[in-house]
Amino acid sequence: MxxxxxxxxxxxxxxxxxxxxxxxxxxxxxxxxxxxxxxxxxxxxxxxxxxxxxxxxxxxxxxxxxxxxxxxxxxxxxxxxxxxxxxxxxxxxxxxxxxxxxxxxxxxxxxxxxxxxxxxxxxxxxxxxxxRCGTLATTVTPGAFAFGLRLVAWDGTALDVPDTPANAAEFGFTGKGGVNQSGHPQVRLMALTECGTHALVDAAFDAVARFSEHKLARRLLASLRPDMLLLADRNFAGYQLWGLARATGAHLAWRIKKNLVFVPLRVLSDGSYLSIMRTPAENIRHGQARAAGRTLTEPPRGHLVRIIEYTVTIHPQAGPPRTETFRLVTSLLDHRLAPAHQLARAYHQRWEIENGFAELKNRLRPS
Structure with missing residues (x-):
């Protein structure tokens, strides 16, 4: 205080x-x-x-x-x-x-x-x-850098705003019947955060009902730099947003969903493999070929990426251990410069943005 x-x-x-x-x-x-x-x-x-x-x-x-x-x-x-x-x-x-x-x-x-x-x-x-927004970490800040790159993460969250006629008209309500459980209008906050310090690098917000995390993420692209490694959860992976983020020069390491198909082009010595993040048109073409039992011989069009798969074991205080499989897609293609196990360890820092949201929603704002 x-x-x-x-x-x-x-x-x-x-x-x-x-x-x-x-x-x-x-x-x-x-x-x-x-x-x-x-x-x-x-x-x-x-x-x-x-x-x-x-x-x-x-x-x-x-x-x-x-x-x-x-x-x-x-x-x-x-x-x-x-x-x-x-x-x-x-x-x-x-x-x-x-x-x-x-x-x-x-x-x-x-x-x-x-x-x-x-x-x-x-x-x-x-x-x-x-x-005042921007990065704060130095080279000695714990958890702030990996592979010579500054670790940042982006994610979205919903925030209640005062229930005034102006806010209701601008942002609206969400949930069943157009009203969420709290009875307040809500905004979606999309933040780009430095993992080592929780410093806000950039932020954007708008109505929850009209703006997805993907839409708001585009407003943050200008704050990405070539010296950054951007971490993101599995809701962000997609051909267009990946290309826009990569065009800033920043490197990317995003979690991907289990049902996304990435065909190995070359398996690397650390167990990761190179693949293609296909264009939407290529996804349709390959899906139709699989359904028809045909094999396409030419390589698909899209972004060259590297896929890393690993398991995380959780040991709760009560109950048996639980194991979950993680899949990462990254623009760091050289496994010698960015080994799979080190990338998995670096991705763990993505949770710092969740801690930052907790500080905002549970500590700075009233419950």
Missing amino acids: PSAIAEGSQAPLNRLAAPSDRRFGERIRLGVLTEEISPELVDEVVELTGCGERRRRLLPARAVVYFVLALCLFSSSDSAGPPGYRSVLRTLTEKLRHLPGLCVQRLPTSSALTRARQRLGDKPLQALFER
């Missing part, structure tokens, strides 16, 4: 009596929050997006940006439900309000905070995310 530290005698709120009578946020420092997101950066995005105040206000744009960030930071601090606006602001400025020479008169009202948030809008927060 961030602790607030005032610089000099500047007051954190216009309602705090202090000799300089400064507004909230002019020289506010909030421990880890302002260490990670400096006031100078906030001022930059506010100016860039044209959301700065045109006249002197009790709640300047910089202060409102930090207030909105605090709404996320303290969203689960009240076990009975999300805390109110004034409760969050009180927590945010608690240390400041107890400094010598600062006398608390009153906090801004909830309606004043609502209007300030509406004036700010979402553009400064989007610009702030674009400046």
Whole structure:
């Protein structure tokens, strides 16, 4: 939890009596929050997006940006439900309000905070995310690199959003009868995450009913780089998306479903084999040939890939061990540079994105 530290005698709120009578946020420092997101950066995005105040206000744009960030930071601090606006602001400025020479008169009202948030809008927060997202791992970060490549993963999850008419119209409801179990509109969040640090490299969201993970993944392609190894679960493998992701220069290692047919072209010494991820038209042609009992002699058209098969044994605390077969498709074709057992170990890092979603949904957000 961030602790607030005032610089000099500047007051954190216009309602705090202090000799300089400064507004909230002019020289506010909030421990880890302002260490990670400096006031100078906030001022930059506010100016860039044209959301700065045109006249002197009790709640300047910089202060409102930090207030909105605090709404996320303290969203689960009240076990009975999300805390109110004034409760969050009180927590945010608690240390400041107890400094010598600062006398608390009153906090801004909830309606004043609502209007300030509406004036700010979402553009400064989007610009702030674009400046702060990205990779953080160094070469000594555990689980961050394999084969000289930075391990990243992408996946999607669904999030409830406030049940307002605007959200219902924009995102809609899911589930039976158009309403999910929680009764809230939902968005699908698609994230690209650095495995070693859980840092968000990029993210996109939209309505669950209208946008699949495959559609949203296309919005993240621009953030892939040639020094990355992208990990993904078995819902993503497909000729078109594979080609788009590989065209960025990034290498890929994705899990594939058991019913997908990959005919070995060449079996390698580590047990993996080279094959072709066929085009949709080739899949139809080969399927028709199999049904007719014909054998096609010419090689299929598609992406040259490498297939790795291995088993994972789970030892639960209660019950017998369970074994599951995994199949990976990868663009790392040289088994000498990327042996099968090392690729299987690297793919295990994909679960870090699930841990990142757990941090977001179960810890930062109220249950």
